[in-house]
Amino acid sequence: MPLQKLQFRPGINRESTTLANEGGWFESEKIRFRSGSPEKIGGWVRDTGLSNAVLAPPTGSFWGIARAMWNWVTLSSYNLLGLGTSLKYYIQNGIGGTFYDSTPIRYTATAGATTFTATTGSPILTVTAAGHGAQQNDFVTFSGAVTLGGVITATVLNAEFQVTSIVSNNVYTITAAVSANSSDVGNGGSAVVAAYQLNTGAITATISVGWGTGGWGGINPGYADTGWGSPSPGGVGFTTQLRLWSQANYGQDLIFNPRSGGIYHWTVNANPNIFNRATQILSTNAPVLCNFIMVSDASRFVLAFGVNDYAGSPGAATQNPMLVRWSDQQDLTSWTPAITNQAGSYTLSNGSTIITARQSRQEILVWTDAALYSMQYLGPPYVWGFQILADNLSIAGPNVTTTVNNITYWMGADKFYMYSGRVETLPCTLRSYVFNDINMTQSYQFFSGTNEGFNEVWWYYCSANSTVIDKYVVYNHLERIWYYGTMGRSAWLDSPLRPEPIATTYASQVVYHETGVDDGTTNPPSPIVAYVQSSDFDIGDGHNFGFVWRIIPDVTFDGSTVAAPALDFTVRPRQFPGTNYGSTDNPAVYSLNNYSLVRTYNIQQFTEQVYVRVRGRQMAFKVGSTTLGTQWQLGVPRIEVRADGRK
Numbered sequence: 001m002p003l004q005k006l007q008f009r010p011g012i013n014r015e016s017t018t019l020a021n022e023g024g025w026f027e028s029e030k031i032r033f034r035s036g037s038p039e040k041i042g043g044w045v046r047d048t049g050l051s052n053a054v055l056a057p058p059t060g061s062f063w064g065i066a067r068a069m070w071n072w073v074t075l076s077s078y079n080l081l082g083l084g085t086s087l088k089y090y091i092q093n094g095i096g097g098t099f100y101d102s103t104p105i106r107y108t109a110t111a112g113a114t115t116f117t118a119t120t121g122s123p124i125l126t127v128t129a130a131g132h133g134a135q136q137n138d139f140v141t142f143s144g145a146v147t148l149g150g151v152i153t154a155t156v157l158n159a160e161f162q163v164t165s166i167v168s169n170n171v172y173t174i175t176a177a178v179s180a181n182s183s184d185v186g187n188g189g190s191a192v193v194a195a196y197q198l199n200t201g202a203i204t205a206t207i208s209v210g211w212g213t214g215g216w217g218g219i220n221p222g223y224a225d226t227g228w229g230s231p232s233p234g235g236v237g238f239t240t241q242l243r244l245w246s247q248a249n250y251g252q253d254l255i256f257n258p259r260s261g262g263i264y265h266w267t268v269n270a271n272p273n274i275f276n277r278a279t280q281i282l283s284t285n286a287p288v289l290c291n292f293i294m295v296s297d298a299s300r301f302v303l304a305f306g307v308n309d310y311a312g313s314p315g316a317a318t319q320n321p322m323l324v325r326w327s328d329q330q331d332l333t334s335w336t337p338a339i340t341n342q343a344g345s346y347t348l349s350n351g352s353t354i355i356t357a358r359q360s361r362q363e364i365l366v367w368t369d370a371a372l373y374s375m376q377y378l379g380p381p382y383v384w385g386f387q388i389l390a391d392n393l394s395i396a397g398p399n400v401t402t403t404v405n406n407i408t409y410w411m412g413a414d415k416f417y418m419y420s421g422r423v424e425t426l427p428c429t430l431r432s433y434v435f436n437d438i439n440m441t442q443s444y445q446f447f448s449g450t451n452e453g454f455n456e457v458w459w460y461y462c463s464a465n466s467t468v469i470d471k472y473v474v475y476n477h478l479e480r481i482w483y484y485g486t487m488g489r490s491a492w493l494d495s496p497l498r499p500e501p502i503a504t505t506y507a508s509q510v511v512y513h514e515t516g517v518d519d520g521t522t523n524p525p526s527p528i529v530a531y532v533q534s535s536d537f538d539i540g541d542g543h544n545f546g547f548v549w550r551i552i553p554d555v556t557f558d559g560s561t562v563a564a565p566a567l568d569f570t571v572r573p574r575q576f577p578g579t580n581y582g583s584t585d586n587p588a589v590y591s592l593n594n595y596s597l598v599r600t601y602n603i604q605q606f607t608e609q610v611y612v613r614v615r616g617r618q619m620a621f622k623v624g625s626t627t628l629g630t631q632w633q634l635g636v637p638r639i640e641v642r643a644d645g646r647k
Contacts (some may be wrong), residue, residue, distance in 0.1 A: 001636040003552065006621055008534050010036040011481025013429040019618060021535035023374040026620070028483045030530040032454055033476060039633035040530040040625060044503070047510035049092055051099045052123050052275075055139075055160040060508025062099050063087040063139075067210060067445075068399075069502060071495035074268050079497060082254055082266075083510070084245030087137060087200045089256060091266065091275050092510075095498060100275035104264050107133060109194040111144060115187040118152055118180035119548035125152070125180075129194055130170045137200045138163045140174070144191035150183030152176055157188055198258065201243020203465045205442050217568045244398055248295040250332055254278075255302065257293040257399070259640045260319065262286075263304065265332065278485035283333040283463050285310045289319040292356055292398060296364065298377035301342070301384075302327040305366065306354040309345070310336070321353035322368065324375070326384060342383045350391050354629045356398040362407045365419065372423060390423035396440070398449035402457050404477055411446060411459050416475070424477070430482045444467055449492035451501050453514060455479070460489050466471040468506060517561055517631045531624025532634070535576060539619050539641055547574075547644035553603045554635030555623070562629030569623055569637070570600040573616025615644055 009024045010033040018026050031038045050061055057063045064085030071081050076098070081092040083099065109129055117126040134140065145157035161174040247256035254266040256278065263286065266278035282288075291306030304325045308317035328334035328341035337343045338405040348354065351368025356367045357375070364375040371391040378385045394413035395401070401410040408419040409426060414435050416426040428434070439462040446461045455478035460469045473484045494501040500512040509521055518525040539546030548571065557565040601610045603623075621636055 003640050004162070004539075006534070006639060008636045010038075010479055011429060011476070012483045012532075013225055013432040013535075015298040015429050015431065018535045018620065022537045024535050025483075025532055025556070027533040027622075028484045028531070029624070030487070030528055031472065031532045032456065032483060033479060033481055034454065034633070036479070037633055038532040038623075038633055039561070039636060040517070040528065041514035042514035042631075043518045043520060043525075043528060044511045044513045047092075047512065048096045049099050049510070051090070051101065053101050053160060055162065057508060060505075060511060062090050062241040062413060062508050064200070064243075064508065065505035065506060066491045066508070066510075067243060067447075068247060069249045069491050069493040069504070070254065070256075071489065071497050071502070072249050072252070072254070073497055075270075076272065078268075078272060080254075081502070081510075082101065082247055082256065083504075084243075084247065084258070085245040085508070086203045088197070089264075090276065093272070093275070097510075102266055102275060102278050102279045103139070103197045104280055105195050106198045107196045107560065109196070112190040112192050114142070114192040114194045115153075115194075116145070116148060117187070118148055118150075118176075118184040120182050121179055123176045123179045124164065125174050125176050126167070127172050127174055127194075128170060129172070132170070132172060132194075132196065133199075134163050134164055134166065134172055134196055135199055136163055139197040139200075141195045141197075142188075142192060143195070144189070144193045146186070146189035146191075148180070148184040148186040148188065150181040150185075151178045151361060152180050152184045152419065157192075167342065198261070201258065202241060203243070205242045205444050214449040217641055234612075244444060246292045246398075248293065250295055250300070255281075255293060255295070255332065257290055257304075257446075259291050260289060262288045263290065263293055263302070263332075264584070281333060282638075283335065285335040286327075286337065287325060288317045290325075291319075291321065294357055294364070296326075296377065297359055299329045299342075301329055301377075302332045303357070303364070305357055308493075308572065320347065322348045322351065324354070324366070324384075324386075337543070342380060344383050346384065348386065350388060356401060357397050358401050358403060358408060360403055360419075365389075365401075365408060366398045367410075368558045369395070378465065389419070390589075392425065393417060397444040397446045399444075400459060402448045402450055404450055404452070404457060407477070409448070409475065409477075411461070413440065413443075414576070427480075428482060430484055431475055433484065434461070435595065437471075438462065439464050439466060442467055443510070445490075445494060449501070450494040451514070452494055453501075458492065460487070460492065517559060518628055525628065527626055527628045527630070528627050529624070531622055533570075533572075534620050534623035536620050537623055539616060543617075545575075545615055545617055546641040548619065548639050548641050550609045550640040551601065551612055552638045552640075553598060553607055553610065555603060556633050556635065557605050557631060558631050558633070559631035560629055561631075562627075564604060564623075565630040565632070566602055566604045566627065567625040567632050568600050568629065569603050569610065570598065570621070571612065571614045572598050572620040572622065573614050574618040574620075577614055 012028050013021050013024045030041050064087030066085045068084040079094050088103040091102045092099050099385040114129045137545035141160045147153045164173045166172050244259040252268050263281045264278040271351045287304045289308040290304040294303050306321040307325045308319050321373040325345040355367045366373040372389045374387045396411040418426040443460040448459045457475045460472045463471050489503045491504045500514050
């Protein structure tokens with residue numbers, strides 16, 4: 001028989017059985033398709049920047065799990081990266097630069113309102129501070145303290161600490177750098193000042209249950225008890241919500257918002273070595289509770305979505321999840337509507353909460369949990385107009401939207417969407433694969449981003465049995481194909497201001513993708529396991545058995561960093577589509593002849609042909625690599641088949 005080409009349609013298709021998808025690819029891991037051919041994705045390396053904080057993070061470059069990044073260049077040409085984590089907000093100055101802690105100060109206690117109590121032999125200090133408002137994992141910085149009389153000196157106390165536990169609304173604990181001795185009997189003095197940073201957030205979404213949760217009230221040990229319908233105090237009966245951030249440039253400055261929090265303004269300092277903390281915008285009627293912010297391209301308005309209404313003091317504001325408010329033009333501090341300005345508000349009607357918004361061509365797209373709106377600048381007196389584009393749709397979370405070439409893509413609750421002037425379902429050959437193995441209770445963790453160098457839109461999500469992101473799915477918008485794999489990332493940014501796409505890991509690292517060919521987050525680097533496997537295809541006519549006795553590979557190793565790159569060719573024969581002896585990864589045809597088993601062959605750069613012994617009616621073909629320094633792209637291999645009877 002003539003040589004049979006192993007040429008498959010680009011993209012992965014799992015919407016039917018592996019045999020029904022004959023002529024296509026069925027499985028993938030860390031590969032992409034370029035010009036129709038599968039190849040291993042690029043590697044990644046770690047950013048070497050470290051935190052400037054005296055209290056060094058336990059792992060990685062910063063405290064917490066990053067959820068948002070924002071990259072911009074100042075008028076002085078400083079390439080800055082804003083980084084919001086579950087615990088803090090950082091500004092990095094340049095690739096490999098320092099991560100400066102810019103987390104806002106939430107509350108500064110008056111001098112003398114804070115005292116310390118030590119226990120001999122323990123580094124745990126009990127801090128008494130009336131109405132501290134802190135929660136576990138928050139950060140506080142003390143100044144003005146004096147020694148407790150022993151090893152807990154003023155130097156030990158006048159530092160930044162992470163709150164270890166909450167005892168009550170007046171008491172919490174911290175961990176000192178040394179264990180106290182019997183001489184540590186003081187209280188830190190009457191000049192202690194405590195500066196509390198913004199409350200921290202959770203790293204996963206949690207559904208709170210039990211008595212005392214939310215508005216039910218009940219018995220709250222260490223706190224005042226609450227009655228029916230009264231909220232429980234902080235830290236009792238419920239958990240902190242997932243910490244998400246939105247941010248935008250206001251000129252060369254930055255504004256950012258922790259979801260369900262206020263709006264904070266970070267200003268560039270003329271001294272490049274000074275990075276001040278951000279401060280909250282607390283001008284008259286400025287929002288103090290909002291879910292998402294952005295700055296409009298039209299006339300530079302600050303827009304706040306899911307926000308409290310006017311005339312609500314910071315301590316008594318009520319958040320309206322469907323309310324949109326905007327500042328006056330070119331003034332982030334002016335929020336009170338007047339005949340002399342353009343500040344204003346509008347309440348959306350379709351849905352129960354605003355999820356997110358995105359600047360698009362000549363409009364801002366606003367998603368609620370049930371509809372998509374277009375928001376357009378009209379000028380005075382209405383300022384902004386709203387028009388519903390589609391209803392009865394869904395969106396998985398605040399960070400799952402991406403705009404490429406004036407087309408906006410997003411992940412819904414059970415499918416993907418696109419908007420190009422009208423809302424449409426985005427055809428997906430992996431729809432059932434993705435949405436049958438997904439943890440939608442963690443959907444606010446999901447995020448998307450572009451890898452524009454390869455015409456890709458990536459979505460990262462949690463699989464059904466995971467509470468952290470462990471999978472991704474990719475849509476190649478140029479070739480209109482899909483592929484998928486596994487990878488743990490917490491945020492992504494494809495910025496034209498830095499040479500490679502930026503991502504963050506669960507080890508609190510910033511990494512640059514499409515750099516090298518290996519996993520550079522480890523020392524030494526680790527190999528990237530990458531493969532692609534075809535659907536089943538008939539060997540010969542599919543009626544009789546075929547005997548495959550030779551494979552002619554077609555692979556390039558361009559970009560490899562080792563002298564002898566190699567990969568594995570695996571052939572997986574079947575007798576019938578339902579044949580499955582052992583496991584789905586080993587759909588072998590068993591017989592008295594040993595050549596009917598699954599076989600793997602090592603292919604090197606100058607391998608011309610490989611002699612094999614494989615027998616079956618159908619076969620799946622897999623190619624992949626597991627070694628350091630290997631980069632590959634598959635061409636069109638061929639197999640030589642000989643008819644071998646019907647049994």
